[in-house]
Amino acid sequence: MSLHKWLNERVDLDGMYTGLLDRKVPSGLSWAHTLGSATLAVFVVQALTGIALAMYYAPSPDHAYDSVRYIQTAVISGPLVRGIHHWGASAMVVLVVAHMIRVFTMGAYKYPREANWLLGVVLFILTMAFGFTGYLLPWDQKAYWATQVGTNIAGTTPVIGDILVKLLRGGSQLGAGTLTRFYAMHVLLFPMLIAGVIGLHMVLVIRQGIAPKPKLLEEGSPLTTSDAQYPAYYQAQYKEAKRGDQRFWPDVIAKDAAVAVLTILVLVLLAKTFGAGLEAPADPSDSSYKPLPEWYFLPFFQLLKLVPGSLESVVAVGIPGAGILALLFLPFYDRKSTRSFRHRPWAMATLGTLMVSCGLLIGAAYRDISPMVEPDTGRPLTSAERAGRALFKGQGCNSCHQVGANKPTGKAGDLPDAPDLTEVGLRHTGVWMHSFMEDPLRFHKNSKMPAFGPPILSHQEIEELSRYMSSLRGKNGDAKQPQFVDTFPETPKHKEP
Structure with a gap:
């Protein structure tokens, strides 16, 4: 008995191949449809490089910085691995956001993919939390003070602010409890949650199929996706979209693999060219340090600097909360059957305004990063x-x-x-x-x-x-x-x- 026959009788290899790979997909899929696979590839890279780094990392304030420095100076390919992991965090954010923008502009969050959209929003939240918890681990000045600011912002939450800060820090101040908590969340909790969400996301993609071109779902459609006739209309149009000879394997897989390889090569290039910085060891007594979070938190960070102190708690909690709720409920309050961005001017205007605002806030934050004004006294400052x-x-x-x-x-x-x-x-x-x-x-x-x-x-x-x-x-x-x-x-x- 051949190995294939033995496995096929037990795990149904032929059935898995037919259900997962040998299936028709809508014709005319663009390269933008590869963003999800690129995100998955980066997550796998993050998991592998994270495992490698965890073999040398010591999650305690006394040894964390020295262990990272050891990775940078003594471990073979340590700077490369750490650099890939560092840039991979940014790539995860970019790709998840780009993937959500692609889904939004195509109206692919509407029937029957509402659950997939909800999982995408959860994945975005987990990705941001993943990056935030990893930021502290080097235990250098940048990591320490940026986390101090981040946890202080969490403390502005009405009613539960103090409890939330103590829960995050493991006490009233940043210290050993904070580092071990962030390490546990970054290495154990969030990877498992992200892997689970990605797995469910992929199951639903296989179940619902890849979203076709918006135009195919607009010709002769009912006015809303909640219309009783819409499911039958959708199934008929989706069947029509798959009348071509394009299949998931090898047509879609080839594009996905090419983009995944290109993404990994870009990460390697960034790691080799720029690496991952490491500042001086964390000094809790140095109140002169100017904290700055990672770039993907800069719009929110800069926005808080522009509002009066009396409104800080409202902005710190209200804007992220309102934004997340708006994303979660989007498929349920936008039930119009129109999907193309050409027929949704208000939705595109909102997206454009949000993107421009984030860009301006990031630019303003970087403009504020001017050199510290040093008096020419001939002596160090007190x-x-x-x-x-x-x-x-x-x-x-x-x-x-x-x-x-x-x-x-x-x-x-x-x-x-x-x-x-x-x-x-x-x-x-x-x-x-x-x-x-x-x-x-x-x-x-x-x-x-x-x-x-x-x-x-x-x-x-x-x-x-x-x-x-x-x-x-x-x-x-x-x-x-x-x-x-x-x-x-x-x-x-x-x-x-």
Whole structure:
């Protein structure tokens, strides 16, 4: 008895081949239909490279950074494997989003693929969570402070914010509990969930078939997909779409394989060219570090910087929540039978607005990444001055004020008469600057500068900012003699009752 016959009698190889591979598909499938297979290929690459990295990684604050450094410097092909894993995370996000956009523009989330769309939304959420939990694992400055910001945002959730933060961090602060939790989620929980969702997604694709061209499902169709006649209409049109001789094997598989190989080659090229960065070890005491998340979180990160503090919790929870709900319920409130993007102008306008907005927010975030303004004092900054430097940039002071060769970076406030602060430490004392920043209108009734007193900044933060500004004395500033021009407003005298 041959091996094929033995296996066929037990697992029905011929039936599996007929059901999975030797099946007709709609004619005229484009290369855009390969995005799902490319996503699957990248996930497999992530799993394999993740297993390789886990063999050397030590998930504890004392050893995590050193283990990653060891991978980078001592393990054969370690930098390549880590680079592929790093760029693979971005590729997963790009491909999942691109796949969802393709499905959206073709109206392929409508009957009978509503469940597949729901699984796609879940896969998108899991992919973002997958990237977020992996970000902390190197335990360098970038990882630590970006995760600090991310968990702080989670803490703005009404009612359950404090519980959520403690659940994520394993305590009130980032530490060993946080690292082990993120490691467990990144290595165990999310890979299993993603694999399960992808598996269900593929089962439904086989069950429902690949979506045909939208045009084939619009000719003579009922007005809505909820119409009683629509299922029969759909089945007849789908059968017509498969009248050609195109089959899943080898026609579709060949395209999928070509795109998958090309995607992997691009990941290898990116890993070889750019690698995966590793900054200094995490220093929880360095409050001057300017955190920045991965690029796919930048639109949300930048949006939070543009809203007042009083609305931060509303935006932090409301916008993602509303967006996810809108995606989940999309197949149920959009029941029109029209599928082509040409016949859905409002849907395409919404998609275009969202994509342009995300692009502008990412661009704005990268424009804000200007070099830290370094005073030429000939000595290192103190910890208070470093904290003040971070506040100077974080509060957008460099958007209006020039310091040395660092021109204003934006139009936040549009103050063409904002003073040059290159040598402000020679003109004003730290005490004066502290008082002025708390309430500029006390000093100049027509001042356009916003007040930074509590609750915007605490007294300690204003003190750190004033100390940093006191260190701004221009080139060789410590050798120059200050000429202070401080003028304090008169304190109002209260009449005796």
